[in-house]
Amino acid sequence: MKNSRKMFILIEAILAFMLILVTAAMLRARNGKEPDRIAVILREPDTSQWAAFKYGLRAAAEDAGVEVQIVSAEGQLSAEEEGSMLDREIVDGADAIILQPVPGGGTGELLEMIGSRVPAILVGCPSFGEGQVPAVGPDNGAMGAALAGELQKDCGESFPEKTIGILSETADTKEGQDRENGFVEALRETGKMIAWSVSASGQDEWKELLAAQPAVDIMICLDDSSLVAAGKEAAAGNLHGARVYGIGHSTEAVYYLDMGNVERLVVPDEFNVGYQSLTEVAHRLKNRFYKMKSADISYTVLYRETLFSRENQDLLFTMSQ
């Protein structure tokens, strides 16, 4: 009798425990887990140069089941200002951060500050921290070298006679420096000297700056902003016949190539920069022991003649989103 009562109570207790577990699991499944939120800090995120990158972020967020929030870092923020902005994002519930290197330095300190609280990854400059910091982006040095290669190929035997000017909006960032170094290193053997190298930000500033520079045969634009500015000036016939080669990833840059204002366009696969950086962070959020890896993203050299080939149309598709 006593055994039977004990057994009855034991069975009922086990069943009640199972019921509680199942109910809790059902409620949890019904309510669902709040998706992780990843904050992406971009300077001027609404410009067309970020279209492919943002499309990549959205696609990866959908695949990984996370929420992505793009935060604008208005103007040229200092490391301290960007630090306080990141701090605000983390306090507001960001589970991870994706950010660009801060112009003028201080990115390392920022990453240290974030890294102890939430996972963070850098975009645009995989060489940052020499592999110690997870970063996803195109090989900037290789893109610079590709430009130099294209230039040499185009000019052929007349290359030594050509004068070159360099335009870069990101000259004070590691990304810009890598590109310039890549370009200069590739031309080192030729002994070619760079006539001038200028840096500016904003289209108006570029216009004035370009007008003030001595005429050159070749203009090398190391980022999208300077390329669009140079393309615009070329279209307006203000470059005294200078041929423009550059790196860009906006439809405007493609347009100037299409119109013949730009000779060659090296396009980093920004979709993949966005996609892979967010995928890395999402992996890290799902598995706290996952070590985020840096990745070099490919780039494509676009020629006007083959601009609308099937492969290039896929690239344009990401930029047009």
Next chain:
Amino acid sequence: MKNKFFEYLEKVTHGGIQSTIMLAFSAISIALMLILGLALEARFSAVFRNEVIQSTQKLMEQTGESLEDYLIAMRQISDAAYYNAIKEYDISGETQDIQKSLNLLYEANKESLRSIALYNHYGSLIAAEPVASQKEDPDVTRQGWFMRAMEEMENMHFSTPHIQNLFLDTTYRYYWVVSLSRMVELTNGGDSGQGVLLVDMDFSGISRLMKKINDENSGQYYYLCDSSGEIIYHPRQVQLSDGIGRENNRIEAAYKDGIYDEIFDGASRTVIVNTVSYTGWKLVGVLPEAMFAYGMVNLRYFLVMMLILMVMMLVVINRIVSVRISRPILKLNESVLEYEAGAKPEIHIAGSQEIRHLGYSIQKSYEKIEDLMKTIVWEQNERRKSELDALQSQINPHFLYNALDSITWMIEGERNDEAVYMVTQLARFFRLSLSRGYTVICVRDELQHAQTYMNIQKVRCKDSFSVLLDIDPAVEEYCAVKLILQPILENAINYGVSGMDDGEITIIGKMDGEDVLLAVRDNGIGIPEEEAQLLLTDNNRVHKHGSGVGLVNVNRRIQLLFGKAYGLCIESEPDEGTTVSIRLPAIPFTEENRLLLEKGYVSGREEIINKISREDSDEE
């Protein structure tokens, strides 16, 4: 661990009827619930799966219809442009009219239309809407839509989505369009010629439609491809082109309309294919197997919850049923256990008819057993009593015969005084023998009786032996069995000292621990050891002297009254003498004790002995 569990299970199942019933009922209930749960789950899964597939099919049919509408709209625009504008006018002088007609068409459909353009067979632009600058040398003759229109003149040709790269767009944008091209007949200065009419529809129309059905984040997705498997729209289009993802589009494009189960990239999935009219495009819906499982999660949880609740309720019901069934049996068992333990409870009779019948049977059996026990005890006592009486009655004739024989000799030898003394002693002996008919007398009376007997025997034997008494007065007030010394004394005379001149018989009475010890010692010839053993066991021995009753008789009488622990003990040394000891329990001679012993109940004797023990310890 496993063995322990089975041991415990065995213990529980063998533990009691209630546990067994409950365990059996619960096991059956749980098994039934599990089977029911699995069956329900399988049924619900199948229904859910069918419903999902059906709703997906419906959605795809609707989407297919919308796509067809989109394509029909394109055809209608193309037809209107051709029959209402191009065929109506001569391109040599009425280009403006053509332009005007195209403009009307464009304005009416500009939400979905990107451009309408008319080219001659050299690829030169004749008219276009909206009016825009053509890009420098677009060389349309090398573009797919132009070539297909020229190759298959009788058909309309739908292209896959591509960037429209014919006209300048100062907003720096590149539009994705689906091109419908057809060969048209142009009238040029009265002469007939060929040209190509191009209608570019904005791909965003298709894209929006596809995005809308792909909006549900439940795992399934839809994509559109042409008949060769070329992707027109896919929610992961860029991932596919970048090699991040894979799609089975080449194979699925070859499927006819219907539902297919396939394994792709190691995962099972169901694929629904719907062909879009006019183009041969395939609208493909992909339902991964995991999606069905995901959709069933809540239902599964609910089923499990319901099953657990039902099992809990069933266990409670089982418990109530098992208690109701087993309680009367358990109560009956308790009654029987109490009965076995010595109590005399009422047998519990309750429950179902069968159990009540069992209870009545057990009760009747116990009543019958009790009656039988009483009868047996009564019969035993009666038998013991009659046996005792029979043994006792054997003594008197034996002795009487000897005494009367002696008196006869005395009278014949004219020894009248001795005969008178003898008769007097004999009378006293018999008076003592009678002892008011009691079997149990006090030791003092038994000693006196023995003394009287020895007086008679001494006369008979002419004082050929002497009698000594060594009696501890303490023993005199204890109980003894009547006539136990006389047969021993008779044996001592007959087998011990007869024929001796200095025969000596000593009667001893003393305490030996808790017992009373009476002994008869003679200095006669003794008995060989083997014969001494037989004296107390062999009842059929042929006696040399006397009637044949003697020590065996005395021993049995003592043991009948006091138990096997008491009785006679014979010690003999040839030529030294024999001592016959009687061991009796030290029971004080009172009327109450006598009566209990006379009744012959074993329990009565033990009660007295225990009582004495208690009294002794109290005194200490």
